[in-house]
Amino acid sequence: MQDPDKTLAREVLLAFWKVHILHHAATRPVHGQWMITELRRHGYDISPGTLYPLLRRMERLGWLKSKTDPRGGKRARKDYRLTPAGARILVQLRQQIRELYAEVVAEANA
Known part of the structure; x- marks a missing residue:
């Protein structure tokens, strides 16, 4: 049986x-360790x-674009930024979240 x-x-x-990742990448570049901390x-x-x-x-999907400091070596930090395609996805998600919230949360509290 699954957990x-x-x-x-x-x-x-x-x-x-x-x-969450798309939302934060829309306001500033994010990197993995920061994102782990934020999600936690x-x-x-x-x-x-x-x-x-x-x-x-998400980068392969074209939603994010990473940039690595070339002087940082193999384990250099990657900063991820939102792409125009990622921004379009985020707009769609925000609308769908509003609709879902209205139906699932707001109606339940009414």
Whole structure:
């Protein structure tokens, strides 16, 4: 039987993490360790082994663009910035989150 917390993370929270990453990358460049700290501040227990592949995937999708200091060596920090395609995705997500909130949260509290 699967661990319910792992199933939740795999099936739902991964999408929340992506929204957080896009949101923060829209305001300033982000890097992995900062993003781990920020996500943990919101209660998400994410490991580097989960986050870094996620950042690479979002870059392959064209949502983020990374920049590495060429003088930093093999383990140089990568800064990720939102791309125009990522900005369009973020606009869509914000609208869908508003609709979802209105239906799932606001109606439940009414």
